[in-house]
Amino acid sequence: MILTIAYRELRSLFMSPLAWVMLAVVQGILAYVFLMQVERFLQLQPRLAAMADAPGLTDIVVAPLLGNAAFILLLIMPLLTMRLISEERRNKTLSLLLSAPLSMTEIILGKFLAMIIFVALMVLLLALMPLSLLLGGSIDLGMLLSGLLGLFLLASSFAALGLYMSCLTAQPTIAAISSFGALLLLWIIDWSGSAGAAADINIMAYLSMIRHYEPMLHGVFNSSDFIYYLLFIGLFVILSIRRLDAERLPH
Amino acid sequence: MSDENLIVVENLSRNYGNIEAVSDVSFVVNRGEVLGFLGPNGAGKSTTMSMISGNLAPAAGRIMIDGLDILDDPRQAKAQIGYLPEQPPLYRELSVDEYLKYTAKLNRINRPAIRAAVDKAKQRCGLTEVGGRLIGNLSKGFQQRVGIAQAIIHSPAVVILDEPTVGLDPIQIREIRTLIRDLGREHSVILSTHILPEVQMLCNRVQIMHQGRLVLSDSIEGLQRRMQSLALVVAFRKPPDVEALLNIGGVQDVERLDAGRFRISYLAENNPDKALVESAVNQHWGLSELTPEKMSLEQVFVDITRAEFATSINESEAEAL
Numbered sequence: 001m002i003l004t005i006a007y008r009e010l011r012s013l014f015m016s017p018l019a020w021v022m023l024a025v026v027q028g029i030l031a032y033v034f035l036m037q038v039e040r041f042l043q044l045q046p047r048l049a050a051m052a053d054a055p056g057l058t059d060i061v062v063a064p065l066l067g068n069a070a071f072i073l074l075l076i077m078p079l080l081t082m083r084l085i086s087e088e089r090r091n092k093t094l095s096l097l098l099s100a101p102l103s104m105t106e107i108i109l110g111k112f113l114a115m116i117i118f119v120a121l122m123v124l125l126l127a128l129m130p131l132s133l134l135l136g137g138s139i140d141l142g143m144l145l146s147g148l149l150g151l152f153l154l155a156s157s158f159a160a161l162g163l164y165m166s167c168l169t170a171q172p173t174i175a176a177i178s179s180f181g182a183l184l185l186l187w188i189i190d191w192s193g194s195a196g197a198a199a200d201i202n203i204m205a206y207l208s209m210i211r212h213y214e215p216m217l218h219g220v221f222n223s224s225d226f227i228y229y230l231l232f233i234g235l236f237v238i239l240s241i242r243r244l245d246a247e248r249l250p251h
Numbered sequence: 252m253s254d255e256n257l258i259v260v261e262n263l264s265r266n267y268g269n270i271e272a273v274s275d276v277s278f279v280v281n282r283g284e285v286l287g288f289l290g291p292n293g294a295g296k297s298t299t300m301s302m303i304s305g306n307l308a309p310a311a312g313r314i315m316i317d318g319l320d321i322l323d324d325p326r327q328a329k330a331q332i333g334y335l336p337e338q339p340p341l342y343r344e345l346s347v348d349e350y351l352k353y354t355a356k357l358n359r360i361n362r363p364a365i366r367a368a369v370d371k372a373k374q375r376c377g378l379t380e381v382g383g384r385l386i387g388n389l390s391k392g393f394q395q396r397v398g399i400a401q402a403i404i405h406s407p408a409v410v411i412l413d414e415p416t417v418g419l420d421p422i423q424i425r426e427i428r429t430l431i432r433d434l435g436r437e438h439s440v441i442l443s444t445h446i447l448p449e450v451q452m453l454c455n456r457v458q459i460m461h462q463g464r465l466v467l468s469d470s471i472e473g474l475q476r477r478m479q480s481l482a483l484v485v486a487f488r489k490p491p492d493v494e495a496l497l498n499i500g501g502v503q504d505v506e507r508l509d510a511g512r513f514r515i516s517y518l519a520e521n522n523p524d525k526a527l528v529e530s531a532v533n534q535h536w537g538l539s540e541l542t543p544e545k546m547s548l549e550q551v552f553v554d555i556t557r558a559e560f561a562t563s564i565n566e567s568e569a570e571a572l
Contacts, residue, residue, distance in 0.1 A: 001356075001357070001359070004353065004356040004357060005357075008342075008345075008353050011345075011349075012342060012344055012345070015344050016344065091340075091341075091342075091343075092336060092338040092339075092340055093340040093341065093342060094340070095301075095304075095306050095334070095336045095340050096340035096354065096357070096401070097357070098304075098305065098306045099304040099305055099306055099329060099332065099334040100329065100354070100357040100358055101325070101326040101327070101329040101330045101357075101358060101359055102326075102357065103325075103326070248305075248306065248307050248308040249308050250265055250266055250267075250307075250308065250309075250310035251267075251268065
């Protein structure tokens, strides 16, 4: 049942130009970043060869690439998730789901699954670029994998928050703007932490989404980062289910 | 509760903030019955239907569908219902086939049976020829049919249609009505409308809602009786004097409408039509028209709601004493 809803969602997504344009734009920009980093590596190569324990191809090309990809996804995901529930509400198609023998959990999980599949597709397309380096050099595959997993978790978190925002309103644009605002806030929330030079653990820094992403880019796979993303996703998926359920109740 | 009662609604209430949309409504829908919900806009028809279909939760009261409480067993109860809201829930970017396949899956029809279910729904709703077309490109009448096909795809015990003929042209309205009449042979149907002839044509029973309350629940014959006002409209080629008409037994009052036409009111159980025709023949008035005057739906509404109002005043007076 969850699969049925996810399939319908993806189908509608790929029937509109939106999905294609997004994939193309993301891929285009990241290809440009990728080429810049490769060029930089080629310039640095003579000097790197002289250094002992020099940063490798993966450090110089892949880490910045995935770092930029995260920021672009921050801009793109709200546009992708804004329609999930709000458009069904606006077009009155939500009642089709509500009067079918389905639970709210199935509806929300179906929608979320569609987003995860789309995110996975984007991450896979992106992974092709670093993998192409294998043609002429060698990269640290473990580090690449850790970075890609980090990006996937990060984008899935964006999707969960966007889904919740879409549950709150009947206007896709409002959903997009509010999820963009919330994501950006979570992105920069650690700035206050770094301004105060204190080295002790800062709660703001802990909440920041980017702080849990950066270690993964450098191949450090910390289970606490992993759990942070799972909790984040779980929280917003559950909130979405509750919100959709509350809609039926008298208020 | 007998097996005949497919839907039992007890003391249903629902509010939107401070506005009470439906208050204390109870009724029963029997198996194989076409029930018409009549009422002006904002009377609470759509809210009641949304609650029966599980789209809204009631603030108070209980809805039993085939013995299942819709709040306790939503999944089994909803499987018995096909619902077409006022605005059909269509995905404009899908083709008719894709859409019906999707709704079949949502209603948990087994994979091998989906093809047959889609074909049957299309055939019943006259959609066989437009299966491959995008819903967004279809005319409003066809879209409405797709909406109905969606509601019947899992052969539910009851089909709920909220104002299915609104916004259609007269030919489309007639087609949709024929379709609804066909549906009535296999399913129970709850139909809401504010068009009286539609109810007379399609329904076995009628319920009238007004300001969130059920003010009348009656058979179609009962409604028709209520709608007969105690008056005849007659026209003559050689009109007699008003005096002559007043002398006919049973006539209470005569009102001249225009050249040769009169409105004759009479007391109940004393219909003067026979005497009137006899006098007209005997005295060569040239009777050319004789119609019992019918009240319009608005008048019925006004009559019923006024009666309600009067009884509630009497009750409050009685309480005051």
